[in-house]
Amino acid sequence: MRDSMREGGTVLTGARVVQPAGTVEDARLTVADGRIASVAPQAGPARPGTAPQAPGGPRDDGGPAALDLSGHWIVPGFVDIHVHGAGGASFSGGTHEQARTVIDTHRGHGTTTMLASTVTGDLDDLARQAGVLAELAEDGELAGIHFEGPFISPHRCGAHQPSLLRDPAPADVRKLVEAGRGQTRMLTLAPELPGGLDSVRLLADSGVIAAVGHTDSSYDAVQEAVAAGATVATHLFNAMPALGHRSPGPVAALLEDERVTVELINDGVHLHPAVLQLAFGTAGAGRVAFITDAMGAAGMGDGRYPLGPMEVDVRDGVARLVDGGSIAGSTLTLDTAFRRAVTVDGLPVGDVVAALSATPAKVLGAYDRIGSLEPGKDADLVVFDDRFALVGIMRKGAWIVEPGS
Numbered sequence: 001m002r003d004s005m006r007e008g009g010t011v012l013t014g015a016r017v018v019q020p021a022g023t024v025e026d027a028r029l030t031v032a033d034g035r036i037a038s039v040a041p042q043a044g045p046a047r048p049g050t051a052p053q054a055p056g057g058p059r060d061d062g063g064p065a066a067l068d069l070s071g072h073w074i075v076p077g078f079v080d081i082h083v084h085g086a087g088g089a090s091f092s093g094g095t096h097e098q099a100r101t102v103i104d105t106h107r108g109h110g111t112t113t114m115l116a117s118t119v120t121g122d123l124d125d126l127a128r129q130a131g132v133l134a135e136l137a138e139d140g141e142l143a144g145i146h147f148e149g150p151f152i153s154p155h156r157c158g159a160h161q162p163s164l165l166r167d168p169a170p171a172d173v174r175k176l177v178e179a180g181r182g183q184t185r186m187l188t189l190a191p192e193l194p195g196g197l198d199s200v201r202l203l204a205d206s207g208v209i210a211a212v213g214h215t216d217s218s219y220d221a222v223q224e225a226v227a228a229g230a231t232v233a234t235h236l237f238n239a240m241p242a243l244g245h246r247s248p249g250p251v252a253a254l255l256e257d258e259r260v261t262v263e264l265i266n267d268g269v270h271l272h273p274a275v276l277q278l279a280f281g282t283a284g285a286g287r288v289a290f291i292t293d294a295m296g297a298a299g300m301g302d303g304r305y306p307l308g309p310m311e312v313d314v315r316d317g318v319a320r321l322v323d324g325g326s327i328a329g330s331t332l333t334l335d336t337a338f339r340r341a342v343t344v345d346g347l348p349v350g351d352v353v354a355a356l357s358a359t360p361a362k363v364l365g366a367y368d369r370i371g372s373l374e375p376g377k378d379a380d381l382v383v384f385d386d387r388f389a390l391v392g393i394m395r396k397g398a399w400i401v402e403p404g405s
Contacts, residue, residue, distance in 0.1 A: 009033070010397065013042060014070030015383070018353045020372050028066075029074060031379040034397035038375055069383060069392075069403060073349070076357035076373050077112030077380030077395060078334040081186065081364065082146060082235065082263055082291035084117045084307065086298035086333070091116040092308045094129045099136055105299040106292075109333035112380035112395045113143050113361070113370055115185055117293075119308035120149030120160035123172060127179035137183035143364055144185030147176050148234065151189040151199065152214030158239045159321055159328035160214065161309050168199040177208055184208050185364060188234045190215035191225035204229025209363065214239045215250055222253035226260060232363060235293055236262040236279060238270055238327075255282045261363050263291045264355075266341055267332040269318055273345055285351035289360040290337050295319055295329035339388045 009032035017027040017039050030037040084091055087105035089098035099116065106114060116133045118126055126147065136142045149160045151168035166172065168189045177184045186209035191200055203210040212225055213234025222230075233254040241249040254260050262283050266276060270293075280288055292298065296305040297314040304322070305312045307329060311322040319328045334356055341352040361371025370378050383392030383403050392403035399405075 009037060010379075010394075011066040012069050012074060012383075013066045014068050015072040015074045017074045017373055018076075018349055019374065020354075020358065023350065026070075027074070029373065029381075031394070031397050034379055036373055036375050036377050036379050039373055067403065071386050072391065072403070073384040073386075073388070074373065075338070075349075075353050075382050075384070076371055077378075077382055077393070078110045078338070078356045079143075079289075079360035079364070079366075079371060080106065080111045080114040080292055080334055081143075081232075081289055081360045082117050082148070083111070083114050083294050084119060084148075084329055085296035085305075086294050086300075088296050088300050088305070090296050090306065090308075091133060092118050092121065092129060094125075094132055096132060096136070099133060100141075103136070103141055106294070106333060107393065107395065107400055109299065109335045110338070110382040110390055110393050111292075111334050112378075112382075112393070113364075113366070115144050115146040115364075116142050117146040117148050119310075120152070120157075120164045121308055122164060123150070123175060126150075126176055130176065130179040130184070131181070134179075134181040134183040138181075142183075143366065144183045145180045146186040146188070146211075147184070148188045149214065151187070151193065151196075152239075153190040153193065153216040155216045156190070156214045156239045156241075158214060158326055159307055159310055159312070164309070167194045167196075169195045170198050170202050173199040173202055174206075177203070177206055186211055186232065188213040190217065191228075191230065192217040192221045197224060197228050200225050200228040200230050212250060212254060216241060217250045219248045219250065219253045222250040223257075226253065226257050231259055231261060232289075233260055233262040235265050235270065235291065237275060238265065255279065258287070261287050261289050261359060263289050263293075265293050265330055265332065266290055266337045266345070267292075267330045268340060268344070270327065270330065276345055280347065280351065280355075285354040286359060288355040289363060290334065290341070290352075290355045291360075292332040292334060292337070293329045294332055297331045298333055300331070335382070335384075335390045338382075338384075342388055 089101035210230040211232035379397040393400040
């Protein structure tokens with residue numbers, strides 16, 4: 001392989017390029033000015049089952065240098081709407097340095113767009129964290145802020161400090177929304193708590209995603225929350241009552257409603273493969289968003305790590321609270337989630353790509369810019385070899401990891 005950067009852009013040839021309409025075999029993907037300029041078969045008509053493409057793209061003679069990626073896959077950059085930390089750092093650390101470590105670590109695993117998720121804390125502390133994260137969002141380094149807690153159920157608090165939980169009084173919810181200076185994108189709450197439905201309506205009216213999670217809600221209560229404007233299920237199945245045949249609970253209400261996008265943590269720990277298949281079969285790839293829910297140990301090794309005010313012990317890659325032993329987020333990165341979904345779970349590559357890129361991009365209202373490899377969109381892409389090992393990452397037309405380097 002040779003240097004693919006030259007005046008005029010970047011051309012990637014020979015790979016399978018996964019697009020919404022299908023996979024383009026033996027493709028030629030051109031990048032110019034940080035955006036996808038064209039995607040087309042290299043020669044001849046598209047093969048059966050591949051996406052139709054507009055002709056065009058620069059020629060080899062006198063045009064940009066071409067990087068041969070024959071035998072590889074090119075997929076859109078991953079979009080993570082629920083991530084707390086990585087690289088030994090946390091978004092809840094409250095500093096630019098820690099936030100940058102998290103961003104850089106996940107970018108190195110193919111996540112080109114992410115929300116910064118906080119954990120339950122004192123409202124004033126969360127507001128201060130939001131100020132730091134808002135600056136990074138304003139600079140384009142983050143897609144915004146996701147507050148997970150403190151407005152969650154004490155019966156389903158998971159790895160959140162019980163003493164810091166509170167009911168979702170609309171005034172307190174508004175305080176956090178405003179602390180994000182226009183960069184608050186999502187807030188997770190338990191809608192059955194006092195003030196829950198009013199807060200869902202407030203969030204919806206403010207253009208902030210209301211997510212149902214860490215909840216002890218009934219089926220009916222979740223239906224009311226969705227009717228009030230909730231549109232995301234925070235890590236479906238986890239931190240909520242199990243699906244029951246007489247008491248279906250929140251899982252059934254969230255899975256069945258076409259207005260709701262369901263988050264899934266595909267690390268082989270949080271969900272049994274059969275449950276993953278159930279969610280995909282019911283909701284479809286267009287309503288599933290794979291997330292990491294990663295904490296500071298992502299991209300690191302076993303050991304002890306902070307998660308907000310809590311301490312987490314990581315053994316064999318599984319994070320659990322030191323006190324109580326509850327699962328405390330994950331050590332997952334989205335390249336691993338991609339590889340597992342395709343090679344272990346047997347999901348079609350196109351569906352996995354949708355769950356990792358297109359669907360979460362749509363949740364953020366950013367699908368016009370990211371989430372698929374279509375002309376005019378940001379040149380955010382990930383390159384895998386034929387065994388689905390990550391070998392390249394590009395963000396806005398610049399290589400983070402260049403294939404063959």
